[in-house]
Amino acid sequence: AVVSTQSTGEEELLARGIEYMSKEKDDLKHKMKQVEKRLDYYTRAQRLVEIPLLKEEWEKSQEDDKIWWEEKEAARIEMAIKKREYDISTRKRLLRMKDDKDAFVASILSQKEMQHQEEVNRFEKELMRVREERKEAKKQEILKQLTEKRRKEQLAKEAEEKKK
Numbered sequence: 001a002v003v004s005t006q007s008t009g010e011e012e013l014l015a016r017g018i019e020y021m022s023k024e025k026d027d028l029k030h031k032m033k034q035v036e037k038r039l040d041y042y043t044r045a046q047r048l049v050e051i052p053l054l055k056e057e058w059e060k061s062q063e064d065d066k067i068w069w070e071e072k073e074a075a076r077i078e079m080a081i082k083k084r085e086y087d088i089s090t091r092k093r094l095l096r097m098k099d100d101k102d103a104f105v106a107s108i109l110s111q112k113e114m115q116h117q118e119e120v121n122r123f124e125k126e127l128m129r130v131r132e133e134r135k136e137a138k139k140q141e142i143l144k145q146l147t148e149k150r151r152k153e154q155l156a157k158e159a160e161e162k163k164k
Helices: 002-163
Strands: none
Touching: none
16 A cells, blocks of 8 residues: 555656646746737837838938939930030031032042043043054054065066076
8 A cells, every 4th residue: 555655646746747847838838928929019119110210211212312313314404405505506617617618629629620631631642642653653564564575576576587
């Protein structure tokens, strides 16, 4: 009976230990849930506080970006206007110069045309001279050949008469 009492005491002690550990576990779970709730509440509160700040920061950033873009756009438009004015003044200046340029080009073209015509005339004169020289040379050659032929005929005739 002593052995059974000891084993019952051990079982009871073991059961109490298990019950105690179970209770500790439940308490720990409860505490963890409370910490989790507090952390969640704190995080939500932080977000609720931060959201307006973030929204305000985003709006300020948007406003800054808009101001920056407007400044850049105004500068771009101003540069475009200045470039257009410069282009117009350049066009007017070039139009005033156009008549002078056309006259200059026309004078150069007429000078080149005259030089070309002079060269063509010189070439034609030289061609005529060379043709005349060749014609004269050909005439002289034919005359020389005829003279030579007549002389040979004359010599042949004289030689034939001497043979007779």
